[in-house]
Amino acid sequence: MKLKEYFASVKGEIQERHFWKSVRCEFLGTLLYVLFGCAATVTWDRDNVDPNRILRISSSFGLIEFVLVSALSHASSSQFNPAVTLSLLCTKYISLFRATCYVFVQLVAALLSSAVLYGLVPEYSRQNLAVNEVNPGVSHAQAFGIEFLGTFIFVFSYFSSLRRKNEKLEPKALPCGVSIAAAHLFAAEATVCGINPARSLAPAIFHNAWSNHWIFWIGPFLGGIVGAFTFEYTRDCSIELRDPQT
Amino acid sequence: MKLKEYFASVKGEIQERHFWKSVRCEFLGTLLYVLFGCAATVTWDRDNVDPNRILRISSSFGLIEFVLVSALSHASSSQFNPAVTLSLLCTKYISLFRATCYVFVQLVAALLSSAVLYGLVPEYSRQNLAVNEVNPGVSHAQAFGIEFLGTFIFVFSYFSSLRRKNEKLEPKALPCGVSIAAAHLFAAEATVCGINPARSLAPAIFHNAWSNHWIFWIGPFLGGIVGAFTFEYTRDCSIELRDPQT
Amino acid sequence: MKLKEYFASVKGEIQERHFWKSVRCEFLGTLLYVLFGCAATVTWDRDNVDPNRILRISSSFGLIEFVLVSALSHASSSQFNPAVTLSLLCTKYISLFRATCYVFVQLVAALLSSAVLYGLVPEYSRQNLAVNEVNPGVSHAQAFGIEFLGTFIFVFSYFSSLRRKNEKLEPKALPCGVSIAAAHLFAAEATVCGINPARSLAPAIFHNAWSNHWIFWIGPFLGGIVGAFTFEYTRDCSIELRDPQT
Amino acid sequence: MKLKEYFASVKGEIQERHFWKSVRCEFLGTLLYVLFGCAATVTWDRDNVDPNRILRISSSFGLIEFVLVSALSHASSSQFNPAVTLSLLCTKYISLFRATCYVFVQLVAALLSSAVLYGLVPEYSRQNLAVNEVNPGVSHAQAFGIEFLGTFIFVFSYFSSLRRKNEKLEPKALPCGVSIAAAHLFAAEATVCGINPARSLAPAIFHNAWSNHWIFWIGPFLGGIVGAFTFEYTRDCSIELRDPQT
Numbered sequence: 001m002k003l004k005e006y007f008a009s010v011k012g013e014i015q016e017r018h019f020w021k022s023v024r025c026e027f028l029g030t031l032l033y034v035l036f037g038c039a040a041t042v043t044w045d046r047d048n049v050d051p052n053r054i055l056r057i058s059s060s061f062g063l064i065e066f067v068l069v070s071a072l073s074h075a076s077s078s079q080f081n082p083a084v085t086l087s088l089l090c091t092k093y094i095s096l097f098r099a100t101c102y103v104f105v106q107l108v109a110a111l112l113s114s115a116v117l118y119g120l121v122p123e124y125s126r127q128n129l130a131v132n133e134v135n136p137g138v139s140h141a142q143a144f145g146i147e148f149l150g151t152f153i154f155v156f157s158y159f160s161s162l163r164r165k166n167e168k169l170e171p172k173a174l175p176c177g178v179s180i181a182a183a184h185l186f187a188a189e190a191t192v193c194g195i196n197p198a199r200s201l202a203p204a205i206f207h208n209a210w211s212n213h214w215i216f217w218i219g220p221f222l223g224g225i226v227g228a229f230t231f232e233y234t235r236d237c238s239i240e241l242r243d244p245q246t
Numbered sequence: 247m248k249l250k251e252y253f254a255s256v257k258g259e260i261q262e263r264h265f266w267k268s269v270r271c272e273f274l275g276t277l278l279y280v281l282f283g284c285a286a287t288v289t290w291d292r293d294n295v296d297p298n299r300i301l302r303i304s305s306s307f308g309l310i311e312f313v314l315v316s317a318l319s320h321a322s323s324s325q326f327n328p329a330v331t332l333s334l335l336c337t338k339y340i341s342l343f344r345a346t347c348y349v350f351v352q353l354v355a356a357l358l359s360s361a362v363l364y365g366l367v368p369e370y371s372r373q374n375l376a377v378n379e380v381n382p383g384v385s386h387a388q389a390f391g392i393e394f395l396g397t398f399i400f401v402f403s404y405f406s407s408l409r410r411k412n413e414k415l416e417p418k419a420l421p422c423g424v425s426i427a428a429a430h431l432f433a434a435e436a437t438v439c440g441i442n443p444a445r446s447l448a449p450a451i452f453h454n455a456w457s458n459h460w461i462f463w464i465g466p467f468l469g470g471i472v473g474a475f476t477f478e479y480t481r482d483c484s485i486e487l488r489d490p491q492t
Numbered sequence: 493m494k495l496k497e498y499f500a501s502v503k504g505e506i507q508e509r510h511f512w513k514s515v516r517c518e519f520l521g522t523l524l525y526v527l528f529g530c531a532a533t534v535t536w537d538r539d540n541v542d543p544n545r546i547l548r549i550s551s552s553f554g555l556i557e558f559v560l561v562s563a564l565s566h567a568s569s570s571q572f573n574p575a576v577t578l579s580l581l582c583t584k585y586i587s588l589f590r591a592t593c594y595v596f597v598q599l600v601a602a603l604l605s606s607a608v609l610y611g612l613v614p615e616y617s618r619q620n621l622a623v624n625e626v627n628p629g630v631s632h633a634q635a636f637g638i639e640f641l642g643t644f645i646f647v648f649s650y651f652s653s654l655r656r657k658n659e660k661l662e663p664k665a666l667p668c669g670v671s672i673a674a675a676h677l678f679a680a681e682a683t684v685c686g687i688n689p690a691r692s693l694a695p696a697i698f699h700n701a702w703s704n705h706w707i708f709w710i711g712p713f714l715g716g717i718v719g720a721f722t723f724e725y726t727r728d729c730s731i732e733l734r735d736p737q738t
Numbered sequence: 739m740k741l742k743e744y745f746a747s748v749k750g751e752i753q754e755r756h757f758w759k760s761v762r763c764e765f766l767g768t769l770l771y772v773l774f775g776c777a778a779t780v781t782w783d784r785d786n787v788d789p790n791r792i793l794r795i796s797s798s799f800g801l802i803e804f805v806l807v808s809a810l811s812h813a814s815s816s817q818f819n820p821a822v823t824l825s826l827l828c829t830k831y832i833s834l835f836r837a838t839c840y841v842f843v844q845l846v847a848a849l850l851s852s853a854v855l856y857g858l859v860p861e862y863s864r865q866n867l868a869v870n871e872v873n874p875g876v877s878h879a880q881a882f883g884i885e886f887l888g889t890f891i892f893v894f895s896y897f898s899s900l901r902r903k904n905e906k907l908e909p910k911a912l913p914c915g916v917s918i919a920a921a922h923l924f925a926a927e928a929t930v931c932g933i934n935p936a937r938s939l940a941p942a943i944f945h946n947a948w949s950n951h952w953i954f955w956i957g958p959f960l961g962g963i964v965g966a967f968t969f970e971y972t973r974d975c976s977i978e979l980r981d982p983q984t
Contacts, residue, residue, distance in 0.1 A: 025480055032399060036432050044381060044435035051297050051543070051789050056431060058797070059304070063428035067399060070421045071406035075480055120391050120436075122383035135782060137860035145858050153770060153805060160809035175808045177424075178915075182801035185794060186774050189782035190858075234763055234813055271726055278645060282678050290627060290681035297543050297789070302677060305550070309674040313645060316667045317652030321726055366637050366682075368629035423670075517972055524891060528924050536873060536927035543789050548923060551796070555920040559891060562913045563898030567972055612883050612928075614875035669916075 010097045018168075019098070022076035026102050029068045029080040030109035034199050035117055036064040038130035041192065042121050054188045061193075062181025070173035077162070077169045078176070081196040082106055083224035087155050091228050093162075093169060106198040114202035131203040132194040134212050143191050143212065147219025148226075150183035150195040155227035159235075195220050256343045264414075265344070268322035272348050275314045275326040276355035280445050281363055282310040284376035287438060288367050303434045308427025316419035323408070323415045324422070327442040328352055329470035333401050337474050339408075339415060349444075356448035364452060377449040378440040380458050389437050389458065393465025394472075396429035396441040401473035405481075441466050502589045510660075511590070514568035518594050521560045521572040522601035526691050527609055528556040530622035533684060534613050549680045554673025562665035569654070569661045570668070573688040574598055575716035579647050583720050585654075585661060598690040606694035623695040624686040624708050632704060635683050639711025640718075642675035642687040647719035651727075687712050748835045756906075757836070760814035764840050767806045767818040768847035772937050773855055774802040776868035779930060780859050792926045799931075800919025808911035815900070815907045816914070819934040820844055821962035825893050829966050831900075831907060844936040852940035869941040870932040872950050881929050881950065885957025886964075888921035888933040893965035897973075933958050 013019050040060035043049060050056060069078040077094075079085050082103045089099040118129060134143040157179035161172035180195075187193035194200035200216035203209070259265050286306035289295060296302060315324040323340075325331050328349045335345040364375060380389040403425035407418035426441075433439035440446035446462035449455070505511050532552035535541060542548060561570040569586075571577050574595045581591040610621060626635040649671035653664035672687075679685035686692035692708035695701070751757050778798035781787060788794060807816040817823050820841045827837040856867060872881040895917035899910035918933075925931035932938035938954035941947070 021480065028476070028480070035395070036399065036428055039432050042435075044383070046383065050300070052301055054788070055301060055790055055793060055797075059301075060428065060431045063424050063431065064399070067403045067421060067425045067428055071403055071477065072480065116391075120388050120395075122381075122388075124383065135860075137782070137784065137862065142858050142860075145854075149773070149858075153774065153802070157805045157809055173421075175805060175911075178801050179805045182774055182798065182805055185798045185801065186777050189780075230766070231809065234759065234766070234810065267726065274722070274726070281641070282645065282674055285678050288681075290629070292629065296546070298547055301547060305547075306674065306677045309670050309677065310645070313649045313667060313671045313674055317649055317723065318726065362637075366634050366641075368627075368634075370629065419667075513972065520968070520972070527887070528891065528920055531924050534927075536875070538875065542792070544793055547793060551793075552920065552923045555916050555923065556891070559895045559913060559917045559920055563895055563969065564972065608883075612880050612887075614873075614880075616875065665913075 009095065013095060013097060018075075022098075023101055023105055025072045025075040026079060027105040027109045029072050029076070029078060030106045030198055031113045033061075033064055033068055033080045033196075034110045034113035034202060037061040037199065038114070038117055038203070039120075041130045042117075043125045044122070046122075046124050054185065057188045057193065058181045058184040061184050062177045065180040066173045066177030069171055069176045073170040073173065074165075074168070076102075078171055080106065080198075081220075081224075082198055083151050083196060083220035084155060084158060086221055087159070087224040087228035090225050091159075091232055103198075107201060110198035110202035111205060114206045118206060128207050128209060129203060130192075131207050131209045132192045132200045132216050133209070134215065135190050138190045140212060140215065143215050144219050146187045146190045147194055147215055148223035150187040150193060151220040151223030152227040152230075153186075154179045154183050154195055155224040156231050159228050159231040191215070195223070197221070255341065259341065259343060264321075268344075269347055269351055271318045271321040272325060273351040273355045275318050275322070275324060276352040276444055277359045279307075279310055279314055279326045279442075280356045280359035280448060283307040283445065284360070284363055284449070285366075287376045288363075289371045290368070292368075292370050300431065300434045303439065304427045304430035307430050307439075308423045311426040312419045312423030315417055315422045319416040319419065320411075320414070322348075324417055326352065326444075327466075327470075328444055329397050329442060329466035330401060330404060332467055333405070333470040333474035334415075336471050337405075337478055352444040353447060356444035357451060360448035360452045374453050374455055375449060376438075377453050377455045378438045378446045378462050379455070380461065381436050384436045386458060386461065389461050390465050392433045392436045393440055393461055394469035396433040396439060397466040397469030398473040398476075399432075400425045400429050400441055401470040402477050405474050405477040437461070441469070443467070501587065505587060505589060510567075514590075515593055515597055517564045517567040518571060519597040519601045521564050521568070521570060522598045522690055523605045525553075525556055525560055525572045525688075526602045526605035526694060529553040529691065530606070530609055530695070531612075533622045534609075535617045536614070538614075538616050546677065546680045549685065550673045550676040553676050553685075554669045557672040558665045558669030561663055561668045565662040565665065566657075566660070568594075570663055572598065572690075573712075573716075574690055575643050575688060575712035576647060576650060578713055579651070579716040579720035580661075582717050583651075583724055595690075599693060602690035602694035603697060606698045610698060620699050620701060621695060622684075623699050623701045624684045624692045625701070626704050626707065627682045630682045632707065635704065635707050636711045638679045638682045639686055639707055640715035642679040642685060643712040643715030644719040644722075645678075646671045646675050646687055647716040648723050651720050651723040683707070687715070689713070747833065751833060751835060756813075760836075761839055761843055763810045763813040764817060765843040765847045767810050767814070767816060768844045768936055769851045771799075771802055771806055771818045771934075772848045772851035772940060775799040775937065776852070776855055776941070777858075779868045780855075781863045782860070784860075784862050792923065795926045795931065796919045796922040799922050800915045803918040804911045804915030807909055807914045811908040811911065812903075812906070814840075816909055818844065818936075819958075819962075820936055821889050821934060821958035822893060822896060824959055825897070825962040825966035826907075828963050829897075829970055841936075845939060848936035848940035849943060852944045856944060866945050866947060867941060868930075869945050869947045870930045870938045870954050871947070872953065873928050876928045878950060878953065881953050882957050884925045884928045885932055885953055886961035888925040888931060889958040889961030890965040890968075891924075892917045892921050892933055893962040894969050897966050897969040929953070933961070935959070 037060050040056045072078050085099050085102045088094045157175045158171050161175040162169050183195050184193045194216035197217045197220055204213055283306050286302045318324050331345050331348045334340045403421045404417050407421040408415050429441050430439045440462035443463045443466055450459055529552050532548045564570050577591050577594045580586045649667045650663050653667040654661050675687050676685045686708035689709045689712055696705055775798050778794045810816050823837050823840045826832045895913045896909050899913040900907050921933050922931045932954040935955045935958055942951050
């Protein structure tokens, strides 16, 4: 009868009004995160590469993450990232059904976002637009380690900022935005910094660029899960997130 | 008798002491926003373009927005932007009469600001000073889309940070400043980033530069309205901004 | 008998234990502000000028202002600037005697700070170290206007963030730091950005560089006073800073 | 019998569950601080030095400090730095035994961190990776002064943000991160900015680079102690950190 109970709990979740709002917010948030973040990788000047490229990528992703978390955290814990969703699933903060729905809309949103960005930039800068590529001087194992560590610090910081408010988990915007910026400063030279499989998948589909694509899924997933459990291990017992407190 | 009632409500608004303070603050805020923001587009070095141009524009607009919202939000909801005012009108937060007054003083303030900036810079950098121009590699439709999205993220963030305090709507300074910086990082290469019709109109009048000027009105207006309704749609019902709460 | 009363109030102020702490904090704060801020103008590389010079100057001054205000605001309202002290005197927040003491220690601290910085940098970069100079393309009137406006935005923001706490005026660190950074982004190209007569006087004495020095006194003083009264004019009546509230 | 009492107090500390958590957090925090900070000094491009090098180093160290303090301050006062630990020991906030344990794990963590970083970067950029070197134009005394002042401002700011919460000392994340960034902007050109003996020791061991290594121990230690006592001297009596307050 376990399956029956499972379906009952899924049914209960679907009927919640807040569930659908969360799904919509995940869609909107991932769309804007990927769009405004990836736009910083565009080469607008036909002749030169921007000397501030790394600073621009880091600030764009960091600032947009701050904006989105502060605007949408009341609705869906502002995940916008399959690696975060998987980490929340593994630490049992969200149900399998909810995680599946979130990851699905995140991927669709990222794909839509890549299409919009493709449409917005000049033709000469559409080549491999925002694709996560491994720097030629960097080996696969190194790229994996960098993606792992970048996601680790972000998910670690995300979990450290989670608070329970009105029966919902809400992250704080500042640690999220700052850790996204730090991770991009760390990883942007080596891999253009994925740390978000949805952000990495969309340009790969669009430009059919699949070399080393596994790095941008396994790295963030492992980094996220390890980051989440590391923080859970250091968390003060006095903060009990799982039980609602008003 | 509807017209009579309307005039009565307008009369009531005019007689409020706070109304005139709001109008003065909108004037002052728009003046300083346009002045300190546009100053970052000036070429001070006769021979070179600053390699950090995009970072400077983004930080200047973002920092001054933060300063002004944190200083003036107690008085006029710190709009400083006809697109924000129109969005607040469409979502019925402010009256038509108030919106008209605000837009009028915003345009006058921006014009004054352009004159001051023109006076402050060396002669060799006065050519098309701070004019919003579409990058030659970017089509009109793309420029429209970029202005639309830049205003969308700002107004979305502005609405998300609105709180009711002492019967007045007050935005929070940090999300406003950060979203302004993110929007400028996104749009500065393509259109020098308008996302504020007052900021775009003033240099256009001053330098008689009207090519594609419609983009800097229709883009922000549509982006602002869509951003405002998008946030209203995700807003938690529990936050009731329209009814005063002390 | 007015003079007698005046001396009695001065005597009362001197006997306050907190008065001497404030004076010491003004000394320490100005010393660190001028030292860490001006260090960003040093040319460390013998052959090249740093392409990020303006960004470095702006962030150095902004970050150190944030650090100092957040550390010392409990003691002396974190002025560190004769223009701020004069503005507080004109708006009657502090007494003439206190203002004189503050300005005196600010000037001494800035001078000491210049000496320390001179000792810390390589010989080839000691030429006109951190001196405020008017850009050759900029006229005297323009330089004056720029110093005026830079101080205006800082003092306006400083006043807007003042709160009364335990019978003392305390500014908030974030608006102060951000407005200092915005003012330096605005003015650094034209005048190396003074907006603080103590910061301008010390290198001038040290390097005997007095050309246009009046600009760095009259500009900040007028800008500060106008900024202070502008904010006082927009201040909500409900916030009563002058009367102590616990 | 004094020794006996001492061992009893050590035994008491060891048996505290929170003590071991603090030690683990110091290990984790120092590991991540050194890793993400030092990664900004890596030359990824074989041919060019990044023109934004100083800005990247400053933002990387500042952002990661903010992330780590906001995530871990509930556990171990987020020291991650032998100079901070020594300052807390001298001001009697922590016991000698605790300080020794912290410094030991900090050094081990930094060494591990250097090994990880060495593994993650391309071969051509492993030469003297992240080693603190004195700029050839700068004398030993100058380098000492710069390390002293950089640590002074950080420890001063760290102490100013300490609050007692649930019987534990917790620093605030924003002043810590901002002062780390300010110190790196100040010192990165002259000494690559150590201000943390653990961060300086690890690359020195790894690359056997010991020239002037004393500067990166004596400078931070003296700067930290002087910074700590300077703040203690200005601290308001009303804030009593030593006695627990709930």
